[in-house]
Amino acid sequence: MYLGLDLGTSGIKGVVIDDKGTVLAQESASLTVSSPQPTWSEQDPLSWWQACxxxxxxxxxxLDLGKLKAVGLSGQMHGATLLNKQGEVLRPCILWNDGRSQAQCDALMAECPELMTRSGNLAMPGFTAPKIRWVQDNEPDIFAQLAYVLLPKDYLMYRLTGLMTTDCSDAAGTLWLNPETRQWDDILLAATGLTQSNMPTVHEGSDLIGHLSPSVAEELGLPLLPIVAGGGDNAAGAVGMGITSPGQGFISLGTSGVYFSVSESHKANPQNTVHAFCHALPHRWHQMGVTLSAANSLAWLAKLLDKSVPELLDALEDSDMLRTNVLFLPYISGERTPHNDPFANGQFVGLTNNTTTEAMTLAVLEGVAFSLLDCQNALHSAGSSVEALSLIGGGARSALWRQIIANVLNKILVYRDGGDVGPGLGAARLALLGEQQSQGQDLEALIAQHCTMPEILEEHHPEESTQDYYQEKYALYQSLYQATKGLNLRLSQLTL
Structure with a gap:
């Protein structure tokens, strides 16, 4: 058996598979996010360990976890976890959807003209490097104590093993890694006052990096298991769905929304806010478009209405409503692709006395689908094209939402078994690959054998009858952001 641990934003999931890749069990524990100021998003790293x-x-x-052979990790990307020389956490982790560091992004772009060339990416507040620059500018006492910077899953790795390690798929989202070389770049590190001594060692995702420490193994009741480097959540999700070859792609409907496409080389296109990162497997790269609030938008509406997400979806399906005059911008955490705007706001437009909860729910589903169409257009402009897409993430469980996205993207969407397991399954597969490679087996042969696409549960084909409706509404969606973006900045500066 192999264990995958996936550290998400809203919780940690553990997935156990057998040596044939069958999911034997999965469990989860919830996490909370703190937003002490507008555009801020933080978590306590100690809560990650408790949830683990x-x-x-x-x-x-x-299950009898004494039968486990290896462990793999995946996790939310970009988070800045700051440790002192003793390995103690210095402050709450600044998360991927934190928007406080736009000024630091501008400064990095101005001061380091090589940044886009060497990292392959545009400086955005979601990335790790601007966060460290923000700490340097605003919390100098903390920065003076800083000895190590770890990504979220790598903090769990440190707690499990005592080792400071990362993998190139996760590290590529920091702006400190050169995706061409798949290693840290000294010039990029120097732009934020760091050196390689502050950074974990970079490995490929399936590399065995060590074992559980004896004290942790005893605490958890586990053997001294080998552990692999793992992957960032999206790259690990791709491994779990068998998305490992150029031309393959998926959409993830998690807290954020991701449009992911595998490439045979590093294809940077930062001008179109496309992320170009390393895959979690060797000799592979990927491009991504990211919308910051996908399933999070629906969860936000459910909380606002004091209902559960299933209640909202069930009511919408029972209503048979398929079209609405209500329009929603899902920018409640700002937006990344295509705007790179941390001050973008969520908006409902078209509300009247007759607007129903069902209409608002449908508008949210459509708005997220439109944001994914923005990602598709950005990837297309970067030379990426995917004919059929797999779906993963908690939001993918909704057949109605899957069909809406297929209609909006005008693409065939394939929902596969295990689509709701996502990165945790990929982390477990990486553990399997690493453990069996250590026995002398060829990695590429193992990938072909074990990183297959799961069984198709349902295919969603775009409905021709809906195309005029969605094209007209998408044009309104695009114009709404352009018409209101100046107001968003002014509202963010309003004294409360």
């Missing part, structure tokens, strides 16, 4: 312990205990109740 909880998940492993839950799995222990269901």
């Amino acid at each position: 312990v909880e998940v492993i205990a839950q799995l222990q109740d269901r």
Whole structure:
């Protein structure tokens, strides 16, 4: 058996598979996000460890984890976890959807003209490097104590093993890695006052990097298991869905929304806010468009209306409503692709006395689909094209939402078994690959054998009858942001 641990924004998931890739069990524990100021988003790294312990205990109740052969990790990207020389956390982790560092992005772009060339990416507040620059500018006492910077999953790795390691897929989202060489870049590090001594060692995702420390193994009731470097959540999700070859792609409907396409080389296109990162497997890269609030938009509406997400979706499906005059911009955490605007706001337009909860729910589903169309257009402009897309993430469980996205993108969407497991399954597969490679087996042969696409549960074909409706509404969606973006900045500066 192999264990994959996926550290998401809203929770940690543990997934156990057998040596044939069958999911034997999965458990999860929830996490909370703090927003102490507008555009800020933080989490306590100590809560990650507590949730990790909880998940492993839950799995222990269901399976004999003494039979595990290896562990893999995946996790939310970009988060800045700051440690001192003793390995103690200095402040809450600044998360991927934190928008406070736009000024630092502008400064980095101006001061380091090689940044886009060497990193292959545009400086955005979501990335790790601007966050560190913000700490340097605004919390100098913290920066003076800074000894190590770890990404979220790599903090869990440190707690599990005592080792400072990362993988190139996750590290590519920091702006400190050169995706061509798949290693840290000294010039990029120097732009934020760091050196390689502050950074974890970079590995490929399936590399065995060590074992659980004896004290942690005893605490968790596990053997001294080998552990692989793992992957950033989207790259690990791709491994879990068998998206490992050029031309393959998927959409992830998690807290954020991701449009992901595999490439045979590093294809940078930062001018179109396309992310160009390393894959979690060797000799592979990928491009991404990212919308910051996908399933999070629906969860926000459910919380606002004091309902659950399933209640909102069930009511919408029972209503048979397929079209609405209500329009929604899902920019409640700002937006990345295509705007790179941390001050973009979520908006409902078209509300009247007769507007129903169902109309608002449908507008949210459509708005997220339109944001994914923005990502598709950006990737297309960067030379990426995917004919059929797989779906992963919690939001992918909604058949109605899947069909809306197929209609809006005018693409065939394939929902596969395990689509709701996502990165946790990929982390477990990386553990399997690493453990079996250590026995002398060829990695590429192992990838072909074990990183297959799961069984198709349902295919969604775009409905021709909907195309005029969605094209007209998408044009309104695009014009709404352009018409109101100046107001967004003014509102963010309003004294409350």
